Amino acid sequence: MAPTHHFHLDARGHSVTVNIHGGHRGAAELLVDGKETGRAEAHGSQPLILTGELPTDPPLPVTVRITPGPGTPRCTAVIAGAETVMSPRAF
Template sequence: MSRRHHFHIDHLGHSVSTTVHTGHSWIVEILVDGKETGYAKSKGDGPLTVPVELPTDPPTPVAVRVTPGPGTPRCLLIATADGEPQVMAPRAY
């Protein structure tokens, strides 16, 4: 059975939202300021890292790391400049 899990964080004045579709395989969709900027499908049940850019001048590279479970997935925003992971808060949509 498939489920959707939503996560969100504000970083450098930009909104980063992640939707994780779980089930037999899983899909990750990432929105930055409401625009889809990242998409990935799982190739196993290990963690998945999806690189995206924040629309700053110059663009800021970041990545979202999704760990699938067991249970509810977990998402971290990793700022590639300093490597500090930040937990993305779950949202009930």
């Protein structure tokens, strides 16, 4: 069974989480406040981009870039032009 990786960021009072499911048919999902807002299939070692919005007034776009390993992937979130590395999270 391939590993699953989790990343988290608190941004402007909202929870931004990325779950990356490894394996032959891997996928990544972006959750904002626990609700899925973006999803993409993983294709080998190619980087992924997920997009969503923070439910602020007005809504703020969120872009997450996932760079696969070797080893643990790396997730970077861009919100309002500011780039932040997301912290790995154990579940």
